[in-house]
Amino acid sequence: MENYSIYVPRLVTKKEFFAPGHRACIGCGEALAVRLACKALGRSVIIANATGCMEIVSSPLPYTSWRVPWIHTLFENTAAVASGIEAGLKMLMKKGRIAQKEIKVVAMAGDGGTSDIGLQALSGALERGHDFLYLCFDNEAYMNTGIQRSSATPYGASTTTSPAGKMSIGQVTWKKDMPAIAAAHNIPYVATACPSYPFDLMAKVEKGAATSGPAYVHILSVCPTGWRCPTDLTVRIGRLAVETGIFPLYEVENGEYRLNFDFPKLRPVTDYMKLQGRFRHLSEDIIAKIQQRVDKEYAKLKEKAR
Amino acid sequence: MAKKVGIEVSLAVAEAAKLANVDVVAAYPITPQTHIVEHLAELVANGELDAAYIPVESEHSAMSACLGASAVGARTFTATAGQGLELMHEVLYVASSMRLPVVMAVANRALSAPLSVWGDHSDVMAVRDTGWIQIFAENGQEAVDNVLCAFRIGEDPRVLLPVMVHLDGFYLSHMIEPIVFPEPSQVDKFLPLFKYPMPLHPDRPVTMGAFGPPIIYSEAKKAQEVNLEAAREVILQGWDEFGKTFKRYYSPVEQYRSEDAKVLLLTLGSFSETAMTAVDKLRGEGKSVGLVRIRLWRPFPFAELRQAVRNADVLIVLDRAISFGGPGGPVCSEVRSALYGEDKKPKVVGFVGGLGGRDITPAGFEEIVNRGIEISQKGSENEFEIYGVRE
Numbered sequence: 011m012e013n014y015s016i017y018v019p020r021l022v023t024k025k026e027f028f029a030p031g032h033r034a035c036i037g038c039g040e041a042l043a044v045r046l047a048c049k050a051l052g053r054s055v056i057i058a059n060a061t062g063c064m065e066i067v068s069s070p071l072p073y074t075s076w077r078v079p080w081i082h083t084l085f086e087n088t089a090a091v092a093s094g095i096e097a098g099l100k101m102l103m104k105k106g107r108i109a110q111k112e113i114k115v116v117a118m119a120g121d122g123g124t125s126d127i128g129l130q131a132l133s134g135a136l137e138r139g140h141d142f143l144y145l146c147f148d149n150e151a152y153m154n155t156g157i158q159r160s161s162a163t164p165y166g167a168s169t170t171t172s173p174a175g176k177m178s179i180g181q182v183t184w185k186k187d188m189p190a191i192a193a194a195h196n197i198p199y200v201a202t203a204c205p206s207y208p209f210d211l212m213a214k215v216e217k218g219a220a221t222s223g224p225a226y227v228h229i230l231s232v233c234p235t236g237w238r239c240p241t242d243l244t245v246r247i248g249r250l251a252v253e254t255g256i257f258p259l260y261e262v263e264n265g266e267y268r269l270n271f272d273f274p275k276l277r278p279v280t281d282y283m284k285l286q287g288r289f290r291h292l293s294e295d296i297i298a299k300i301q302q303r304v305d306k307e308y309a310k311l312k313e314k315a316r
Numbered sequence: 317m318a319k320k321v322g323i324e325v326s327l328a329v330a331e332a333a334k335l336a337n338v339d340v341v342a343a344y345p346i347t348p349q350t351h352i353v354e355h356l357a358e359l360v361a362n363g364e365l366d367a368a369y370i371p372v373e374s375e376h377s378a379m380s381a382c383l384g385a386s387a388v389g390a391r392t393f394t395a396t397a398g399q400g401l402e403l404m405h406e407v408l409y410v411a412s413s414m415r416l417p418v419v420m421a422v423a424n425r426a427l428s429a430p431l432s433v434w435g436d437h438s439d440v441m442a443v444r445d446t447g448w449i450q451i452f453a454e455n456g457q458e459a460v461d462n463v464l465c466a467f468r469i470g471e472d473p474r475v476l477l478p479v480m481v482h483l484d485g486f487y488l489s490h491m492i493e494p495i496v497f498p499e500p501s502q503v504d505k506f507l508p509l510f511k512y513p514m515p516l517h518p519d520r521p522v523t524m525g526a527f528g529p530p531i532i533y534s535e536a537k538k539a540q541e542v543n544l545e546a547a548r549e550v551i552l553q554g555w556d557e558f559g560k561t562f563k564r565y566y567s568p569v570e571q572y573r574s575e576d577a578k579v580l581l582l583t584l585g586s587f588s589e590t591a592m593t594a595v596d597k598l599r600g601e602g603k604s605v606g607l608v609r610i611r612l613w614r615p616f617p618f619a620e621l622r623q624a625v626r627n628a629d630v631l632i633v634l635d636r637a638i639s640f641g642g643p644g645g646p647v648c649s650e651v652r653s654a655l656y657g658e659d660k661k662p663k664v665v666g667f668v669g670g671l672g673g674r675d676i677t678p679a680g681f682e683e684i685v686n687r688g689i690e691i692s693q694k695g696s697e698n699e700f701e702i703y704g705v706r707e
Contacts, residue, residue, distance in 0.1 A: 054518045058384060069526035071536070079516040082525035083383050083410045090377035094342060094384025094392075095516065097368035101339045101390055105366065107509070108389070113518055131380065134373030 022212070023049050032075040033067040037241025039232035039248060040064060040147045043205040044118070047145055047229070050215035053078060054112060056095055060088035060119035060128060063154045064147060086127040089135035089144060092117035096140045114143060114219045121148040121162035125188045136195040136224045143218040143225045146188060149233035157236040161186040164256075165303070166296055167288045169236070174291040184303065192226035193262045199225035200262040206232075206248030210259060210270060217261075230257045238287025250282040255308040260315060267315040279304055318562075320496045325456035325488050326351030328495045329395070329421050329481075332463035334365045335503045336419075339390035339510075342370040342381035347433040348485035349397040349423040356393075375400035379407035379418070386416035387524060389515035391467065394418065397485055398425030398432075401439040405446070411478040412447030413540055414525055417470035417510075418478040420448075421463060423489040424585065424636075426672035434673020435485035437584065437636035440613070441646040447540055449479040449547060450613040454588045456493035459483040461564055464498070464507060469554040471510045475547045482613070484586040486673065498562050506561050544615050551612065568617035569624050573599060574606030579689060580628040580662065581681065582608045584647060587634065587670060594681035605685055610647070618654050625655070631662040632688035634703075636670045644668070644700035663692045669703035680704060 027048035034041035068075035096115040124146040152158040159172035168174035172181040193200045199221040203211040218225035234241040251257040255276040283289040343353035359365035386392045426432035453459035466479035559565035588609040598605040635645020643649045648666035655661040665688040
């Protein structure tokens with residue numbers, strides 16, 4: 011760690027565009043991800059934020075954590091709002107009403123705002139080809155309303171609306187593959203990232219922002235509150251998600267897959283799951299089933315990235 | 317010189333948006349509004365209108381894209397109808413409370429179920445409390461004029477509110493009417509470039525749409541109400557200026573042969589013109605009947621309405637929407653409540669009619685007037701009556 015303190019400040023801006031003092035929970039992986047993403051995006055940006063944790067923790071009127079222009083309107087429409095911002099800016103610049111300048115339009119939402127209620131608006135915006143970057147901060151449930159399952163909640167996780175019980179293992183569906191859905195729109199750039207790999211995350215956000223046309227970055231954000239894990243293990247658990255192959259880090263550039271971190275041997279999924287209360291109830295056969303599924307999906311991804 | 321041309325009203329409304337030099341149009345097709353946005357797409361495709369046309373995937377996204385475009389300072393227009401307006405519903409509140417002056421034409425349509433693409437006011441009445449300025453047009457010319465006025469009024473820095481211009485689906489949207497289009501140079505004078513005071517821009521970062529905890533939400537809503545009330549003056553100034561420039565005059569409540577009338581009929585939208593024919597006939601028969609039309613639906617024209625009806629004995633209100641299980645049609649119930657505290661006021665009788673494209677002819681209005689007079693004298697078992705329904 012000592013070495014980091016010497017060279018990191020030279021690599022990463024010390025400026026904070028997502029200001030400290032917000033109300034995120036202790037150990038929030040999403041706040042960390044937003045902070046890093048904002049560093050990568052810089053000043054010349056307009057952010058459209060869906061309703062969700064990051065909106066709620068950052069903007070209790072009359073306060074704001076945003077040092078860049080930021081708009082929140084509703085839950086499911088952030089990609090559409092970004093479409094309007096992008097089209098409006100383009101037109102005003104074309105007509106000379108505002109100065110020509112590279113202003114990146116960024117939409118951000120959680121997993122519910124992306125893979126459930128906001129999916130239609132997102133699909134529309136990706137299909138229309140707006141020049142914008144969409145960031146999904148995925149903490150695998152509706153954490154803002156109190157840990158309800160979403161289509162991004164992993165199989166077997168206990169949430170308040172997929173509770174584990176005598177007759178239930180918790181979530182009975184597999185996590186929706188949102189990056190694949192984004193990639194199926196044939197957009198120029200899709201990536202997965204995790205704040206446990208900060209340089210990788212910032213590089214991808216930067217790349218997505220520089221892409222001409224729609225870009226989508228799906229960011230796994232550890233949520234100690236909802237995942238029932240110790241607040242000092244956020245970064246560790248994020249790394250384990252990657253090292254077990256549960257959340258591989260990859261990019262899809264113009265249809266070409268690239269695995270950013272590969273491991274000669276994946277760690278067993280239990281290394282990741284045993285640290286989290288949401289999986290505590292799972293029996294060995296269910297864990298074996300999850301292991302099998304992870305192995306299979308990882309092999310499929312490796313095949314695509316060959 | 318301004319020329320009079322025969323044109324479908326939907327296309328004329330699109331031409332009005334073009335005259336206003338809109339920057340962004342985000343729209344989704346829905347009958348009976350579709351011709352408006354089709355024509356706008358065509359104008360953009362042919363290079364006749366320099367605007368971004370966003371062919372969104374739903375009305376919810378149409379209004380959402382309008383929010384984004386308006387927030388960066390672009391002049392923004394859309395159009396919708398019926399179900400589309402309802403799908404936009406929650407977004408409409410955001411446009412007004414965030415003070416984004418989007419202008420929208422609504423080709424009024426009935427609501428499902430059963431599915432009906434035909435006209436009535438169910439869609440408007442469901443969005444009456446969304447905080448938008450709402451203006452009714454009775455014919456194509458008024459629709460064109462009021463689209464121009466809508467930009468002028470909504471974008472005024474004292475107002476900064478979104479504006480809906482209502483035109484009846486099919487009865488107006490699909491009619492070919494003679495329209496006088498103002499000269500572009502005159503429109504440019506009447507309608508200066510839109511300058512949003514605090515647009516989203518990196519040079520001056522602002523936070524828009526922060527959430528309102530209980531300690532501040534009430535104040536935010538009060539401010540919004542004060543804002544909409546204050547818009548009255550600007551609306552009048554806008555119409556006044558429009559009249560001076562283009563010689564066509566508008567006011568919040570308009571009257572037809574009503575000054576000395578004992579019996580008044582009250583309508584909104586295109587049915588008013590049919591009602592005028594009925595009034596003429598009844599007057600010819602020596603009956604003391606007149607017509608009052610509400611042009612400005614929001615903010616509600618309390619003073620003008622009270623003034624217009626105070627000398628009548630009977631006021632017959634025709635609604636084109638039902639408030640199910642309620643006190644009558646929404647217009648009637650608002651009119652009643654506006655008059656309740658008045659010392660001198662007519663008896664108010666409520667009718668609902670013209671639902672889902674059902675026509676009301678001049679003879680129908682005569683029937684309504686006669687039945688209304690009867691009810692005012694003898695009373696009725698019902699809170700309101702539905703005209704022209706088979707039972």
